[in-house]
Structure formats: C-alpha cells, structure tokens
Amino acid sequence: MVKSKNTLYICFVESYLRKIVKRKEEKELSTTTEEKIKIAARLVFHKKGYSATRTRDIAEEAGINLALLNYYFRSKEKLFDIIMFETIFDFMQNMARVLNDEKSSLEKKVELIASNYIDLITKEPNIPIFMLSEIRNNAEGLLEKLPLKQSLMNSAFFKQHQKAVADGKIIEPNPLHFLMNLLGLTIFPFIGKPLLQGIRGLNDKQFNNMMQERKKLIPVWIKAMMKAK
Amino acid sequence: MVKSKNTLYICFVESYLRKIVKRKEEKELSTTTEEKIKIAARLVFHKKGYSATRTRDIAEEAGINLALLNYYFRSKEKLFDIIMFETIFDFMQNMARVLNDEKSSLEKKVELIASNYIDLITKEPNIPIFMLSEIRNNAEGLLEKLPLKQSLMNSAFFKQHQKAVADGKIIEPNPLHFLMNLLGLTIFPFIGKPLLQGIRGLNDKQFNNMMQERKKLIPVWIKAMMKAK
C-alpha cells in the first residue's frame, strides 16, 4: 500500500507521453537524449522526491536505457543536483524579477507574485512540496549558492515596504510577515490540497477555478490585512 | 552531499536523547520497548520521510536491536502506516475539535486554530511537510479512512461561516477560501522557513518569536480580509 500508487502514476506518465508525441508531430521538437533524460528526471524527482525515485523510473519515463543515465550524468545524485538547482533557480528567479523591479508599485508586485505563482504551480503542482521537502532533507547549502539571495535582500520590495510603513500605509513593520502572508495565501492551497479536498469533496476542476479566483482575491485581501490593527 | 546531513542529524538525536534521559531521571517514564520504537519511528519518519528512512536509523534512535523492530511491527511499512495514521489523526482531531464546537464564535475558532497549530508545529516542525508529502506519495487513501471527514464537513464552522455571509459580515461566500487563508497564514511560514531564511538572514529564535507574534496578528488579519472587497 505504501509504495504503490501505480494507477495514478501510469495515468501521469501516459498524459506526459501524449504531450511528447504531440510535440513531435508538430515538429517543434527533436530532443536530444540528454534533454530527454533531464525532462524525465525533473518529472519523476518532482513527483516522488530523491529517495523514492529509482533511476529505472527515470530511464523508463525517458524511454531510454538505464545505462545512458549514468553515461550522461555519472550518477543519480549528480542528476538530482542539476534538477534541484534548476528548479529552485527558476522558482526564485521569478520572485526576484518581480521584487527587484523599481518601477512597479507594492500593489502591483503582490498582484504579479500571486498571478505568476498560481499559473506556475497549476502547471507543475509538485514543485512546492518537492522543493521544500528536499531543501530540508539535503540541500540546505544549495540555497546559499544561489546568487539571488543578495539581490533579494536589498530588493525594491523591502524599500517600498519600509516606506509604506513610514507613511502609515502599512501597520505591521516586519516585511517578513508581509512575505509570509503573500506566499502563504498563494502557495499553501496547492500544498494543502489533499487535506482541503479531504475536508470538503472538491474535484480538480473546482480546485483550479478557486485558484484562478484567488489571483484577484489575494491582492484585495493583502491590502485589507496590511491596514488592519 | 545530497544524502549526508549528519551534523544536523546527530545534533537532533543528541537533544532527543537528553530529553529521554531527563524524563527517566524524573521517573516519569519507564517506556516499553514497543513504545520506544514508536517514538523513534515517529521522529525519524517525520524528519526523513518513508523512503529515506532506514529501519536501522529507527533501531539506533530507539536504542534497540534491529530485529526487534520486525518482532513488534512485522515490517517497516506496517510501522510507517501506524505512525502516519496517528500523525494525521492527531493533526486533524485538533482541527475537528475546534471547528465542531457549537459554542465558540467564528472569531474564537480562528484564534484557537492559529494558536494551537503554532504551538504544535513549533514543537514538531517536521509534521506539515511530512504529512503533506507522504499523503501525496502514498497515502491518499488514508485520509478517506479517517472518521473525521464527515464530522468536519457538517461542522459548526461551516454553518457559522454561512450565517456570517448571509448577514453580510463576510464577503467571500466560499468557506474553503476562508480555511485556505487561515491555514496558509498559520502553517505556511513553517513549511517555507528555509526559503524565508534564505531571503533574509533569520535565526531560529527570531523565527519563533515571529510565530508567537502571529498568534495575535492572524485573527486581526483574517477579520480584516473577510470584510474586504
């Protein structure tokens, strides 16, 4: 019972293969073997995490021979590190791009973060849990390597927040509460989805509709929260 | 690099052992072997998840022989299922108890959920990611088994929410948005902790202080959000 969720997995694989076939038909794609392995690895690692993933799963998913995985990437661990780095980097870069923009207002930033992440995670719903559980397990150091940290710490977002506090437009002075709130409202529903679906019957379509609603709701809510005392 | 976080792990084990020793000294405790294994299993499974946990880790943590684990629990999987069930059950029961209470107001429920979960997760910070990633991996069916689902669906919380909407006290009519917001504001900071610590240097003590602040802030924020449009 614990390790087998085959039906779900097969379903997932099939839908993925359909996509590949489709893209090939459209002649958009003639992926190299190396790219095929990376795409498959990303998929499987994101879904199962490092330990539960077998290199055989990745090979099968990629439609290649197991030996090729080691030929291109030396080891499971090296392949994982690449996927992990790219995943975190993409995720953080998106945030950094928005938060560093001097031109956009704080309100606009909230809108963009909510909207971007809801779209991104709707497409790849496994990313948050994958990232956060694997960071905890084995890649604490990886975050330090990202060049994004410095730019985020001194980002336009923090300056704008500070100014808004000084102007009395925001009550709570700690900008981390602001970020926790924004990310919590945006990302948590995806992470807690099985729990929430357990509490109230809720199918995937209804869930996705709610997430789309939240793109507009979150900015309104954040605005109200920040003035509350 | 990926699999070794030994220093952190050893530190964790040591602090745990100190607690055990202390409790023994205080004569509060003469745990049976079975209980010792369960306590250790809970600790290790919560920290590493099912796949990354070796039965040897659990045996070592419990200070017992590896064979005893199988003697008492037949298999790693059976032991895991017990821990998983108890973890989810405790977590959900806490919520159910609060949400089902006919006597407490909606405001009081928000206060209690925030306060209870912040205390609970501060004590056992691995619970949220453990639960949510293992549910995703292999225990989707487990949620269905919990008798709590029915009682939650018809809980006082949902009735009170409906009434508040009818009275115009709450704008957003979907109670799941309300729950997502409450749980997101309460639980997400713990899950996103490494990320948030990456964005701004923040030590554990500062983090815990922020969480204590949030016990009071979340009810205020929720109140403001629900009236916003």
Add this chain to the structure above:
DNA sequence: GTCTATAGGGGGATAGAC
C-alpha cells in the same frame, strides 16, 4: 523478549559488445 548471523532482493553503477 532480545540478540547474532545471514538470507534474499532491489537498485545504482559499470564492463564490454555493437
């Protein structure tokens, strides 16, 4: 109930043919 020793199998990695 608790231990030692070991069976048995799974999974990462590689040798070597093509």
Add this chain to the structure above:
DNA sequence: GTCTATCCCCCTATAGAC
C-alpha cells in the same frame, strides 16, 4: 552513443540461539 548483462552494496526481514 546505445544496448545487454552483470556486479555488488545496502537494506529489509527472518532463522535460530539464548
């Protein structure tokens, strides 16, 4: 570059002594 066959370690589980 790609495949087949295989090595070998590690981990779960059990047999059997005490």
